[in-house]
Each structure stands twice: as structure tokens, then as C-alpha cells.
Amino acid sequence: MISTARDNSLETFVLNLGPQHPATHGVLRVKLVMDGEYVVQAEPVLGYIHRMHEKMGENRTWAQFLPNTGRMDYLGALSFNLGYVAAVERAAGIEVPERAEYLRVITTELNRISSHLLWFGAFVLDLGGFTPLLYAFDDREIILDLLESVTGSRLTYCYFRFGGLYNDIDDAFVPGTREFIKRLRGRMPMYHDLVTKNIILMKRLIDVGPISREMVRKYGATGPVARGSGIDFDVRKHEPYSVYPEFDFDIPVYPECDSMARYMVRMDEIEQSMRIIEQGLDKLPDGPIMAAKAPKIVKPPKGDYYHAVETPRGSFGVRVVSDATNTPYRMKLRSPTFSNLSLFGEACEGMLLPDALALMGSLDLVIPEIDR
Amino acid sequence: MNPLSEPIRLVIALTVIIGFAALNAAYLVWLERKGAGHIQRRIGPKEVGPYGLLQPLVDGIKLMTKQLFVPCEADPILFKVAPLLVLVPAIMSFVTIPFSETLVARDINIGLLMIFAFASVNVLGVLLGGWGSANKYAVIAAARSVSQNVAYEIPMLITVISLVMAVNTLNLNEIVRGQEGWFFHWHIFRLDISLLMPVSFLIFFTCSLAETNRAPFDMAEAESELIAGAYTEYPGMGFGVFFMGEYANIVIGCALSVLLFLGGWQSPIPWAPAGILGSLWGVFWFLIKLYALIWTVIWIRWTYPRTQFYNLLNLSWKYLIPISLFNLILTGLQIKIVPWL
Numbered sequence: 001m002i003s004t005a006r007d008n009s010l011e012t013f014v015l016n017l018g019p020q021h022p023a024t025h026g027v028l029r030v031k032l033v034m035d036g037e038y039v040v041q042a043e044p045v046l047g048y049i050h051r052m053h054e055k056m057g058e059n060r061t062w063a064q065f066l067p068n069t070g071r072m073d074y075l076g077a078l079s080f081n082l083g084y085v086a087a088v089e090r091a092a093g094i095e096v097p098e099r100a101e102y103l104r105v106i107t108t109e110l111n112r113i114s115s116h117l118l119w120f121g122a123f124v125l126d127l128g129g130f131t132p133l134l135y136a137f138d139d140r141e142i143i144l145d146l147l148e149s150v151t152g153s154r155l156t157y158c159y160f161r162f163g164g165l166y167n168d169i170d171d172a173f174v175p176g177t178r179e180f181i182k183r184l185r186g187r188m189p190m191y192h193d194l195v196t197k198n199i200i201l202m203k204r205l206i207d208v209g210p211i212s213r214e215m216v217r218k219y220g221a222t223g224p225v226a227r228g229s230g231i232d233f234d235v236r237k238h239e240p241y242s243v244y245p246e247f248d249f250d251i252p253v254y255p256e257c258d259s260m261a262r263y264m265v266r267m268d269e270i271e272q273s274m275r276i277i278e279q280g281l282d283k284l285p286d287g288p289i290m291a292a293k294a295p296k297i298v299k300p301p302k303g304d305y306y307h308a309v310e311t312p313r314g315s316f317g318v319r320v321v322s323d324a325t326n327t328p329y330r331m332k333l334r335s336p337t338f339s340n341l342s343l344f345g346e347a348c349e350g351m352l353l354p355d356a357l358a359l360m361g362s363l364d365l366v367i368p369e370i371d372r
Numbered sequence: 373m374n375p376l377s378e379p380i381r382l383v384i385a386l387t388v389i390i391g392f393a394a395l396n397a398a399y400l401v402w403l404e405r406k407g408a409g410h411i412q413r414r415i416g417p418k419e420v421g422p423y424g425l426l427q428p429l430v431d432g433i434k435l436m437t438k439q440l441f442v443p444c445e446a447d448p449i450l451f452k453v454a455p456l457l458v459l460v461p462a463i464m465s466f467v468t469i470p471f472s473e474t475l476v477a478r479d480i481n482i483g484l485l486m487i488f489a490f491a492s493v494n495v496l497g498v499l500l501g502g503w504g505s506a507n508k509y510a511v512i513a514a515a516r517s518v519s520q521n522v523a524y525e526i527p528m529l530i531t532v533i534s535l536v537m538a539v540n541t542l543n544l545n546e547i548v549r550g551q552e553g554w555f556f557h558w559h560i561f562r563l564d565i566s567l568l569m570p571v572s573f574l575i576f577f578t579c580s581l582a583e584t585n586r587a588p589f590d591m592a593e594a595e596s597e598l599i600a601g602a603y604t605e606y607p608g609m610g611f612g613v614f615f616m617g618e619y620a621n622i623v624i625g626c627a628l629s630v631l632l633f634l635g636g637w638q639s640p641i642p643w644a645p646a647g648i649l650g651s652l653w654g655v656f657w658f659l660i661k662l663y664a665l666i667w668t669v670i671w672i673r674w675t676y677p678r679t680q681f682y683n684l685l686n687l688s689w690k691y692l693i694p695i696s697l698f699n700l701i702l703t704g705l706q707i708k709i710v711p712w713l
Contacts, residue, residue: 015508023596037512037681126596128587128678134412200588200677353512354597354680 012040015353019048023126023357026367030344030360032353039356042345050371057331062088062298063162065331070156072335073369075118077157078104078111078147079311080369085160086241087307087318091300092162099287100164101243106280107147107159109273110177113184114143115312116266116273119364123263124195126361127204132195139187142180149173163294174281181274188271196267205260209359211347212257219343222336223314224269225363228262230255235310246283247276259362266364269312299326313337313364337363338370385477389466396623397616398428404670411674438608443505446605450504455610457497458617461490465624470545472637472654483544484536487628488529491583494621495521498585498592501614502602513601516681517592520582523685524589527692528579531572534696534703535632538565548636555640560633564710566703568695573633575692575699577665580625582684584618587673589684596678626665634661 018029027048033041053072057065069084070077082104089096096104117140121133144154150169151159159166195201211221216229226233234251236244252268254261300322308317314336321330340363348356402417402424409416417424442448468483470476480486495518502514536542539550539559551558559565560573582589593601600606603614630636637654644650679687 013508022599034508036515124677128590128594128596129676130408131412131674134414138413198677200679200683203683204677204680352681354594354678357597 011035023360024367025122025365028341028365028367028370032356034353037353039348039351039353042348042356044341044344046371048371049368051368053372054331054333057333058328061326062300062328065328066161067156067158070158071368072333072372073311073313073316073337073366074156075115075366076111076312077155078108078151078159079309080316081157081160082108082242083307083309083311083316083318085162086309087305087320088162088298088300090307091303091305091320091322092295092298093301094163094294094298095291096164097288097291098243098285100289100291102280102284103150103165103169103289104160105242105244105247106177106277106284107150107157109276109280110143110147111157112312113270113273113277114140114147116270117143119266119312120191120195123361123364124201126357127201129195129198129201132191135187135191135194139180139184142176142183146173146176146180149176161290161294162298163291165289168289174284177277177281181278184270184274188267191267196263202260204355204358205258205263205362206256207258207260208355209259209347209351209362210257211343211359215343215346219346220339221314221343222339223310223312223364224262224265225314225340225343227251227253227265228362229257230261233315235308235315239308241307241309247279249273249276249279259358262362262364297326299324308334311336313366313369314340333372335369335372337365341365341370382477386467389477390463393463393466393620393623394616397619398432400619400622400666401431401615402428403666404673407667407670408674411671432612435609435612440610441607443507443605445506447504447506450500451605452610454497454501454504455606455613455617457500458494459497459613459620461493461497462617462620462624465490466620468544469624469627469631470548470637471658472651473545473549474651475655476545479543479545482542484532484542484547484632487624488532491621491624492521492525494583494617497614497617498602501606502592505602505605507605509598509600510602510604513592513594513598513604517585517602520585520589520591520681520684523688524579524582524692527575527688527696528583530693530696530700531576531579532632534566534572534700535559537700537703538562538707544631544636548631548638551635551638553638553642555635558633558635558638564706566699566706568699568702569633571695572699573629575696576633577629578692579688580629581669581672582688584621584625586622586669588676588679590673590678591681591684594678622666622669623662626662626669629665630658630661634665636661 012033012035015032015034016029017032018024019027029045029048031043031045032039053068056068066084069080073080117136121136124132147157148154150167150173151157211225211229213229213231216226216231222233230253232251232253237251249272252265252272254264302322302324304321306317306319308315316336317334319332320328323329344360344363348359406416417427420426420430442451465487467477468480468486498517499514502510539547541547560570562569566572585592593603603611606614637658639653639657644653
């Protein structure tokens with residue numbers, strides 16, 4: 001990175017990046033104060049896709065809010081499903097059968113792979129490489145087909161229910177998933193040869209867009225952004241939920257703090273998710289997919305409950321306050337990308353515009369989840 | 373001899389050239405889309421005509437029927453002139469390109485010089501277009517494209533100078549005639565002229581990629597950073613003309629690489645049919661080599677991500693220019709020493 005120490009405010013101009021811009025992947029607007037091609041100051045402007053999800057949650061029954069969760073982070077919808085369902089189950093004290101928990105983990109990890117694959121394609125697209133996007137979509141398509149056969153939808157899933165699942169898997173799911181894992185294992189070296197080891201890409205990512213540990217702590221960034229800055233934090237390991245403690249997997253952590261580190265974290269997470277899915281398929285128990293004692297109408301006892309899950313983008317926390325009626329009294333959703341984006345302004349100061357956009361791409365933004 | 377025969381020949385030749393340039397621009401877009409589809413494991417255009425062959429025609433109609441909207445803050449004259457400043461010099465450059473020994477619109481002695489003179493006008497078009505649109509993204513792109521062109525024209529010209537030192541002519545047809553015989557007589561394999569000949573071909577090819585704003589050096593049209601760069605504000609055919617100019621420039625760049633280094637219209641074996649067939653034989657080989665290079669350009673675009681701007685300038689100033697200067701000295705020494713041995 002080249003630093004600019006000049007401060008001649010007459011020479012600067014304001015550049016509106018978005019809300020319609022190819023690099024912002026949605027309706028994010030960033031107000032940039034530029035000195036030539038150098039970013040002097042960056043201010044993300046939100047609100048273009050705000051849908052009041054939290055308020056909506058407070059105005060409908062506990063179960064009716066479930067489809068909303070899949071519409072926040074549409075790329076990691078199952079993780080968001082899981083976060084909400086787990087919070088309500090904790091509140092209402094519902095025990096989930098083991099088969100349902102295993103299937104939740106398997107499908108959520110499949111969803112994580114598909115989210116990371118899409119991020120991989122879109123990120124390289126931000127850097128000007130078109131082809132990896134379509135290669136990644138090729139693989140992602142198989143995941144979407146698998147999940148469609150189980151959940152009934154391809155993008156905004158609403159698969160989990162309080163106490164279990166909406167649907168059991170069919171006979172083709174297990175062999176199909178195994179085949180997909182085998183295929184993706186074979187294709188990961190190709191991705192690394194084609195993209196990771198590409199000299200142009202390495203020059204654009206290594207030592208570019210540093211996010212220091214202090215910055216991560218200050219803004220509460222989680223997920224691959226934190227792990228790319230050497231902070232070993234993953235909700236799946238550190239506050240285990242569901243049946244994650246029964247799986248053997250690693251949390252990839254890279255201490256380099258640059259865009260390349262965040263890239264590598266996600267690529268390694270694809271490998272780790274594949275390991276989890278394989279173990280899950282091996283251990284998948286038989287049994288019911290719905291808790292026998294799950295109430296038809298959920299009315300959690302009075303209280304304040306919190307549950308966090310690890311989504312593809314970081315820690316997603318659901319805080320629900322119940323007054324023992326059939327609607328939540330208060331719902332607070334802590335979405336990971338909102339915190340991850342808030343460090344963008346500080347991180348990209350003094351950077352060149354293309355480097356700042358590479359940094360923004362490496363944060364893996366999903367705008368509807370920021371705005372909620 | 374009819375006094376009018378030369379003007380008539382010229383008019384016909386120039387019409388054919390404009391047709392060739394326009395056809396190439398249209399069908400290279402088709403080739404690019406089909407090629408990108410092939411590389412990305414999809415089909416590409418297929419709906420309009422067989423294999424989507426009529427797609428460029430439909431695109432052309434679409435572009436032409438759009439309103440030529442000039443943004444109210446833009447400079448109306450510059451805004452309208454800029455696309456022509458890209459397209460016209462590119463078409464002019466075709467005048468001296470020999471498609472075969474006899475098939476050349478104007479076989480002039482300074483053909484090579486003329487092409488470079490016109491090629492430098494190209495950047496002016498992008499600059500004025502970007503500046504005239506009064507759009508911040510376009511201005512950034514215009515500034516980028518100027519510093520990029522300045523940086524890459526130097527190694528390109530030094531490489532050409534070292535070649536011209538050896539062949540002693542600026543006439544493109546003469547340069548090609550000097551590469552007669554087996555394929556190892558092509559300049560790229562002539563290590564006796566300069567030991568760095570393959571390297572200078574690579575430098576020339578890289579520079580022509582950068583000069584024509586092609587990926588991985590497409591700084592002026594970095595769509596994920598600058599939306600459409602200098603062309604952001606251009607509607608309909610304004611954009612279409614820029615696009616045609618860009619593809620015509622690619623053809624010129626690749627044609628020059630073929631003429632200077634890959635033996636132009638010479639076949640790889642020292643045999644040619646007599647008479648008119650010999651001319652077609654030359655055209656055949658020229659076009660094969662030309663389209664092979666153009667395909668390489670397309671292939672590179674769909675394989676590599678975009679470089680960073682300072683890396684781009686570093687590549688030129690820190691590597692290409694010193695290497696090409698060294699090559700110039702080496703060629704000079706070799707020209708003096710090799711006959712002496």
C-alpha cells in the first residue's frame with residue numbers, strides 16, 4: 001500500500017459509490033472523499049433495503065417470523081434459520097431429536113460451502129476475473145439441487161422448525177452429498193491453481209487491506225474477517241451449540257491481517273465444512289425428525305434469551321424477550337456483516353480505490369443482512 | 373493507363389478496409405462472447421441465427437436505435453468527437469497493413485511509422501471522452517488510460533526500433549519479405565539478429581495488450597471499479613463506436629505482432645502457389661496467425677484478473693523499459709559483431 005500524507009482539502013472530491021455500483025453487490029452506498037484515486041474518508045450509508053425485520057418479529061407469532069430469517073442473509077439462510085430456531089428452542093425448553101440436529105448441521109454446512117463458493121466467485125469478479133464465478137456456480141448448483149430436494153427451496157430456505165425439521169431427507173440425498181464432496185475435493189486444487197496461485201491475484205491481495213486485531217475488537221467483527229486477523233474465534237467451537245461438539249474439525253486462523261488471509265480462511269473453511277458433512281453422514285442416526293413434545297403454538301416462558309450461531313459471515317446472535325404470549329415482546333438480531341462493514345471506513349483510509357474495493361469484497365457483504 | 377485507375381483502386385481498397393474493420397469489430401464481439409462461453413463452460417449467444425451468428429447485427433440495431441443522449445453537464449462537442457477519435461485512426465492504420473504481398477491498400481515506405489502515429493491518437497479519444505462526460509468515474513478512467521499509454525508506448529517503440537535497426541526498413545511489406553522461407557526465418561526465431569528476440573515479441577505483445585486497454589490491463593474500463601470507465605456516460609452508438617474502435621485496435625495490435633515477428637503473410641514452409649492463388653495463400657496464412665493471436669488476447673482476458681494500477685506502471689517502468697533498452701543495445705552490438713565474426 002502506498003500512503004498519502006498530503007492534506008490539501010481543496011483537491012478532494014466526493015465520489016458516490018453506489019447504491020448502484022457493480023462492486024457493492026446490492027444497494028450499499030459508500031460516500032467516498034477522494035484525493036485523486038486515493039480514499040481519504042469512507043462512510044457507508046445504509047438503509048436502502050431496510051425492511052424492519054425486528055419490528056415484524058414483534059408483531060407476529062413466533063413461528064410466523066421463521067421465513068423472515070431466510071430473507072436477511074439470503075446466501076446463508078440456513079444458518080439464520082438455525083440461529084432463530086435455536087434461540088426459541090432455548091427459550092421454550094424444547095429438546096430436539098438427534099437425527100434432526102445432525103441434519104441441521106449437515107444442511108447448514110452445505111449452505112456454508114455454497115455461500116463461500118459464491119463469495120469466491122464474486123470476489124474474483126470484483127478483482128476483474130470473470131471465469132472463476134461460473135466455475136464456482138457450477139459447483140454451487142449441485143448444492144442448491146441437493147438442498148432443494150430436502151428443503152423445497154433453492155435460496156431463501158425455511159427448513160427448520162421449533163423442535164425439529166420440516167422434512168426428512170430422501171434416499172438420494174446421502175449418496176448425492178457424498179458424490180458432491182468427492183467432486184468438490186477434486187476441484188479445490190483447481191481453484192487454488194487457477195486463482196490462489198495466480199500472480200496478479202497474489203499481488204492484489206497480499207499485504208493489501210490490513211485489518212488489525214485492535215480494529216476487529218473495536219468494531220466487533222467476527223467470522224472470517226476476525227479469523228483472517230489472527231483472532232481464533234468461532235461460535236461453533238467456543239460456544240458450541242447443536243451437535244457441533246461431536247465433530248472433529250479445525251478453525252482456520254491466519255494472522256496476516258490482509259485480504260489474502262481472509263481469502264484463505266474462507267477457502268480452508270470450505271475444506272473443514274466438507275469434513276463436518278462427511279462425519280455427519282457417517283454418524284447420521286435414525287429416529288424422528290421432530291420432537292414428540294413440541295408444542296403446536298410456542299409460548300416461551302417469561303424471560304430474556306440469547307443464542308448465537310456461526311454463519312458463513314460471522315456470529316449471528318438472536319436475543320428474544322418473551323412475555324409468555326404468542327408473540328415476542330422484543331427481538332434483537334445481531335447480524336455479523338453490520339459489524340464487519342463498520343470497520344470499512346477506518347480500514348480503507350489512504351488506500352487506492354481498487355484496493356479499497358478489494359478490501360470491501362474480502363469482507364463478504366450481504367446487504368439485506370446489514371439493513372435487515 | 374487510365375488516370376482514374378489509381379483513385380478508383382484506392383476508393384475500393386478503403387471501402388473494403390472499412391468493411392473489414394467493421395465486420396471484425398462486430399464478429400470479434402461474437403467470438404469473444406462465444407469464446408468466453410466456451411472457457412466458462414456455458415454456451416454463449418445462441419438464440420439469434422445459427423450459433424448466434426446474427427447476434428452482432430441485432431446488437432447493432434439495438435445500439436443504433438437508442439437515443440444519443442448527451443448529459444447536460446458534458447461538453448457536447450468533445451463528447452461526440454471522442455468516439456470517432458478512437459475509431460477513425462484505427463481504421464486509418466489498416467491502410468498500410470499488407471494482407472498478402474500484393475493485397476495492400478497503400479504500400480508506403482513509412483507504413484510502420486504511420487501506424488504508430490495513428491495509434492497514439494487512440495488515447496486522445498479515451499481522454500477526451502472521459503473528460504467530456506463530466507463524470508467522476510470517467511475522469512479517473514481517462515487519467516488512468518493516459519498514464520498507462522505513456523508508460524507502455526515507450527517499451528513498445530524501443531522494441532520496434534531494435535527490430536527496425538536490423539531490418540533497415542519501415543515498409544511493412546519489406547519487413548515481411550525479409551522473413552521468407554521456413555518458419556524459423558520469422559523474426560521471433562531469429563536469434564542471430566538479437567538473442568532476446570522471443571522476449572521482445574512478448575514485450576511487444578504485452579504492450580499492445582496494454583495499449584488497447586485489454587485485460588489484464590483494462591484500467592480505462594475497469595467495470596468492477598469504475599462502472600464502465602471512460603464510457604460510463606455513453607449511450608447507444610456512442611458506446612458502440614468506442615467498442616468498434618477498441619476491437620479494431622486489437623486487430624491492429626495483433627496484425628502488427630504478426631507482421632513484425634511472426635512472418636506476416638509468409639507460410640511456415642517455403643512454398644506458395646503461383647499467381648492469384650499465391651496471393652490468397654498469403655492472405656490465408658496472415659489471417660490464421662492474426663486470429664490465433666486475437667484468440668490468445670480473448671483467452672487472456674477470460675483467464676486473468678485485473679492488475680492493480682501501480683503494478684501495471686511498475687511492470688512497464690521497472691521491467692519492460694529496462695529490458696527493451698538492454699535489448700536495443702544487444703541488437704546494436706549483434707548487428708555490428710555478427711557479420712564481423
